[in-house]
Amino acid sequence: MTLTAxxxxxxxxxxxxxxELRAQVAAWRAEGLTVALVPTMGALHDGHLGLVRRGRELxxxxxxxxxxxxxxxxxxxxxxxxxxxxxxxxxxxxxxGCHALYAPTVRAMYPQGFATAISVGGPAEGLCGAFRPQxxxxxxxxxxxxxxxxxxxVAVFGEKDxxxxxxxxxxxxDLDIPVxxxxxxxxxxxxxxxxxxxxxxxxxxxxxRAPELHRALTAAAEALSRGADADGAxxxxxxxxxxxxxxxxxxxxxxxxxxxxxxxxxxRPARLLAAAWMGKARLIDNVPVAPAA
Amino acid sequence: MTLTAxxxxxxxxxxxxxxELRAQVAAWRAEGLTVALVPTMGALHDGHLGLVRRGRELxxxxxxxxxxxxxxxxxxxxxxxxxxxxxxxxxxxxxxGCHALYAPTVRAMYPQGFATAISVGGPAEGLCGAFRPQxxxxxxxxxxxxxxxxxxxVAVFGEKDxxxxxxxxxxxxDLDIPVxxxxxxxxxxxxxxxxxxxxxxxxxxxxxRAPELHRALTAAAEALSRGADADGAxxxxxxxxxxxxxxxxxxxxxxxxxxxxxxxxxxRPARLLAAAWMGKARLIDNVPVAPAA
Numbered sequence: 001m002t003l004t005a006x007x008x009x010x011x012x013x014x015x016x017x018x019x020e021l022r023a024q025v026a027a028w029r030a031e032g033l034t035v036a037l038v039p040t041m042g043a044l045h046d047g048h049l050g051l052v053r054r055g056r057e058l059x060x061x062x063x064x065x066x067x068x069x070x071x072x073x074x075x076x077x078x079x080x081x082x083x084x085x086x087x088x089x090x091x092x093x094x095x096x097g098c099h100a101l102y103a104p105t106v107r108a109m110y111p112q113g114f115a116t117a118i119s120v121g122g123p124a125e126g127l128c129g130a131f132r133p134q135x136x137x138x139x140x141x142x143x144x145x146x147x148x149x150x151x152x153x154v155a156v157f158g159e160k161d162x163x164x165x166x167x168x169x170x171x172x173x174d175l176d177i178p179v180x181x182x183x184x185x186x187x188x189x190x191x192x193x194x195x196x197x198x199x200x201x202x203x204x205x206x207x208x209r210a211p212e213l214h215r216a217l218t219a220a221a222e223a224l225s226r227g228a229d230a231d232g233a234x235x236x237x238x239x240x241x242x243x244x245x246x247x248x249x250x251x252x253x254x255x256x257x258x259x260x261x262x263x264x265x266x267x268r269p270a271r272l273l274a275a276a277w278m279g280k281a282r283l284i285d286n287v288p289v290a291p292a293a
Numbered sequence: 294m295t296l297t298a299x300x301x302x303x304x305x306x307x308x309x310x311x312x313e314l315r316a317q318v319a320a321w322r323a324e325g326l327t328v329a330l331v332p333t334m335g336a337l338h339d340g341h342l343g344l345v346r347r348g349r350e351l352x353x354x355x356x357x358x359x360x361x362x363x364x365x366x367x368x369x370x371x372x373x374x375x376x377x378x379x380x381x382x383x384x385x386x387x388x389x390g391c392h393a394l395y396a397p398t399v400r401a402m403y404p405q406g407f408a409t410a411i412s413v414g415g416p417a418e419g420l421c422g423a424f425r426p427q428x429x430x431x432x433x434x435x436x437x438x439x440x441x442x443x444x445x446x447v448a449v450f451g452e453k454d455x456x457x458x459x460x461x462x463x464x465x466x467d468l469d470i471p472v473x474x475x476x477x478x479x480x481x482x483x484x485x486x487x488x489x490x491x492x493x494x495x496x497x498x499x500x501x502r503a504p505e506l507h508r509a510l511t512a513a514a515e516a517l518s519r520g521a522d523a524d525g526a527x528x529x530x531x532x533x534x535x536x537x538x539x540x541x542x543x544x545x546x547x548x549x550x551x552x553x554x555x556x557x558x559x560x561r562p563a564r565l566l567a568a569a570w571m572g573k574a575r576l577i578d579n580v581p582v583a584p585a586a
Contacts, residue, residue, distance in 0.1 A: 116411065
């Protein structure tokens with residue numbers, strides 16, 4: 001099988017077909033090289049590039065995928081206006097040392113007659129799963145496909161989407177997919193705002209207010225680790241972010257760090273997670289909560 | 294990793310843990326050998342052994358799995374009384390040239406916290422899918438797991454479960470599982486009865502009447518290929534099997550041979566499929582219908 005990668009200005013091979021991806025991975029494997037996969041929806045920022053750099057630490061070769069996956073968006077959501085910039089993405093990936101970009105078409109991923117769905121319970125329940133019920137099924141479907149198309153040794157995801165990371169760990173284990181799933185701590189702007197492609201939806205004033213989400217979560221996590229009451233900590237977060245100009249608050253919750261089951265006290269590692277709207281941007285963030293010493 | 298296969302009287306290695314299965318397959322691959330998987334629910338008969346023999350034609354090594362999968366049975370169905378005979382199965386597999394038996398426990402396949410499900414539309418709709426709505430999801434789940442545990446080159450299934458074969462082809466393609474799915478024509482008793490583990494539920498008189506299902510399907514397929522009307526052909530089957538002593542007829546249908554979409558005329562290869570009860574046994578069968586010349 002010939003590798004027909006089209007060179008770009010950045011000389012990063014762009015693979016369009018699953019056969020090209022598999023040929024590239026097979027060529028690397030034939031050289032005895034290990035492979036990391038970094039699945040993304042494009043609109044890349046420094047958070048994504050951190051995933052690529054982590055992939056380079058974990059494996060000899062890194063392939064990033066860029067695919068805005070329609071099955072994880074509801075009809076009213078931002079699939080159509082989700083930011084897309086393949087040339088910019090390719091240049092950024094090349095600068096971070098990525099070895100190939102896999103960018104399949106929607107039609108190649110979901111051809112006519114496609115009839116399979118995956119659903120995940122457990123960590124997918126509640127939080128974003130309650131507000132975006134289609135999302136984790138769509139994530140499970142596309143990540144399963146990407147894993148089985150590339151069969152990498154390891155795949156790297158950001159902790160910014162912490163619930164997603166736990167869901168991916170869950171179905172990867174449940175389906176016996178032979179891929180190791182690695183999480184990377186959230187990459188943040190200097191003022192603490194979690195990097196996100198959806199930050200592009202923020203106006204200047206909204207952008208200035210948005211970091212309060214992370215500040216409120218961090219302060220509450222510290223209070224919880226000093227033994228503060230959970231209800232009080234959650235109420236404090238809600239108050240702070242409402243005052244900072246966030247509109248609808250989808251959720252602010254304390255969960256077990258692994259199972260994501262709701263907890264009311266921090267006896268073992270926990271996670272504070274929140275989702276709230278700033279203007280037209282739905283922002284999510286989360287921080288670890290260490291048990292009180 | 295050490296392979297801790299327990300020898301049996303038949304000297305067929307029995308693998309219990311997924312790590313043992315993967316070590317065995319890896320050892321074969323290290324020798325440059327190809328691998329076929331034959332998934333079964335045990336209670337093996339000559340039909341299953343035909344799958345093993347076909348596996349030997351298609352690959353260098355054959356591993357059969359025996360796992361009565363709870364997720365494809367509804368609570369009222371025969372999971373508990375489904376026939377189980379591992380020693381007998383192992384001896385039969387060895388006699389057919391099988392190289393290893395993989396027999397995991399239910400707890401190993403579905404550990405505590407398991408939270409993932411797969412659903413399939415398209416070919417899973419109607420026919421058995423209408424009467425056993427949980428079945429194909431359960432089949433998709435366990436076959437996906439077995440495929441990803443073993444990662445064989447090819448897997449072999451019988452056409453006796455024709456709809457199941459089409460469902461497996463569908464989700465294997467949809468999820469990009471890198472396993473080739475091969476079907477084997479139904480193995481039959483001398484009088485035409487499709488071999489099935491559930492034939493063990495038939496009393497002597499019922500056993501004598503059961504082959505009429507296949508005779509009726511075959512006669513109707515021939516009539517259809519000569520241009521007979523589909524409604525008439527289906528009605529004739531129903532009449533013949535009711536007269537032979539079948540009780541409830543779950544369905545008798547004419548479908549496209551690939552998509553399994555209902556058809557009313559045989560313009561391209563089609564399939565006649567039926568399910569009906571003889572005493573306590575739900576028997577299924579199907580035959581190809583060639584387009585009229």
